[in-house]
Amino acid sequence: MKKYKLNNFKLNRRDLLAGTASLGAMTFASKSVLSDENKSKNLPPNLPEWTSELGEGVDANPYGMPSEFEKNVIRRNVEWLTASTESSVNFTPIQDLEGIVTPNGLCFERHHGGVSIINPKDFRLMINGLVDREMIFTLEDLKRFPQVNKFYFLECAANGGMEWRGSQLNGCQYTFGMIHNVQYTGVKLSDLILETGLKPKAKWVLAEGSDSSGMTRSIPIEKILDDCIIAWAMNGEALRSEQGYPARLIVPGWEGNMWVKWIRRLEFGDMPYMTREETSKYTDLLSDGKARMFTWVMDAKSVVTSPSPEKPILHKGIHQLRGLAWSGRGKIKRVDVSLDGGKNWKTAELHEPIMSKSLARFTFPFEWNGQELLIQSRAIDETNYVQPTIQELQKIRGVNSIYHNNSIATWLVSKTGKVDNVRLG
Amino acid sequence: MFDWVKLLTLIITSLFFMNSAFASERKFNLGKIALKKEVAGWDIDVRPDGKGAPIGKGNAIKGEEIYAEVCASCHGDFGEGIDRWPELVGGHDSLDTHDPIKTTGSYWPYASTIYDYIYRAMPFGAAQSLSHDETYQIVAYLLYxxxxxxxxxELTEKNIGKIKMPNRNGFLLPDPRPDVKIINGKPCMKNCTVPLKIIGKARDIDVTPEENKS
Incomplete structure (x- = not known):
């Protein structure tokens, strides 16, 4: 493959990095917010180098990747959270994303035994237990069923779990990034069950993964028949391995732990299986030592993605506040924004499409003249549920819950434009 | 001669088969019937009532040996947990404190779950490598x-569903959410009474990974 003046390109890139690329880095906030430090020779009235040269031809990148200048937009983990990366989590860089679709390579990962690599020829989905016929399906079998294409958010129940006792991680990514939103292609479980039949006593389903954690969760039959899907594609292409290739379970609106990846088996039974994940984990410990169990739904929540700790304000004047809202109980109806810590609120603009159990994008224009701001957002869903404050949650649940923190966060914008995750009280 | 009895039998029989054929009709004719041995190989879950527990047995005396061999390097000789690997022992009376310790003893409501999880997922990196007896032995050692x-x-498939775990009644059902004050979609919009004092900054806690620390 012939490459044109690669060296020149690299030099050129380095020049750029010295100039504008620091826009993405947070150190920028400590510099003057108004100075233009770009000394590049590619600016008017000069002729940019990429104009006077040919670029790369087709097929230089058979599978296209983001621009080199976007290499800061990546998933990140917090090393001290877990003992090993094979049983760990990382976070979607939601502060760098627009719209509502999460690119496949940026969808946060949560594994309990590492990423299984599965040849689709070796994939089998077994359905057993209280069915008329115990059956096995290949991936090709699944693709011959009637298919659905649906956008859904997937949020880990522990998203924001580090913030129960106070503001701990200084980043939008680390405090809200255990979420992604993609379009799934798959088969409804209610259609699969037409093939196996169902015994009247079947009330629960055990979903089991084939990874080395053998991930298992119990799901009530009503949910299974309502809207659960076995999906093999996300955003138009096959699932990524880290998202369960070749097939995973989709449990719309419910906590991500139930969306079993690398699915291998569904067992129908007459009682819940009380797996490790739904007893010792994903139960919500209250201050009296009792714990809530089977808290599946992800309640309404929202976050301002910009400004945010990673997205300081760099200029005085007009800005477009941007954020995401979602609810596991249906559609987002409204999002309010406050710039003064929740004292006064204005309703933000919601952007189409607004779909049930999917991320919704909101924006809100505001002027910044160097004053301190306390930025918050609060979501209201179609059930009229209003996203609560952390104090409202703490009053009922204490601070040991870990899971299901859907409270309003506060970003403090300082006079320099720097943004901090803070707790008001 | 027409045999009415035979005819009646034929009608009833065919009705029966028609009916059962209808009840078990496969709408798409996709997939294959699973063989018993195929299901047996994958159906490894053990329920709280002991259903699914494989035939086997083990006690804590034998369990101590195998635990030392395959568990202790992460979970510690006494289940105390090394580095960030989970603690398995102790934590009793800690659940209502500021630092709850959730172990198999203090938190897990069913012994069956310990068996199920160890057999399917442990040792970390060598899933489903333990024999049923070895698994019973390790579970017995943890319970001990x-x-x-x-x-x-002697822990067996017959009694694992009957072990009374200390926190068996520590869980609340059903989910009471939404549990915060219902405000019918009409929250305060102007001059709301809210706390405005900054009582904590993530920056001061200083645990955010370096690259992203501002």
């Missing part, structure tokens, strides 16, 4: 260290 059974108690 948590003072739930005696050292010589």
């Amino acid at each position: 260290m948590n003072e739930i059974i005696e050292e010589d108690f």
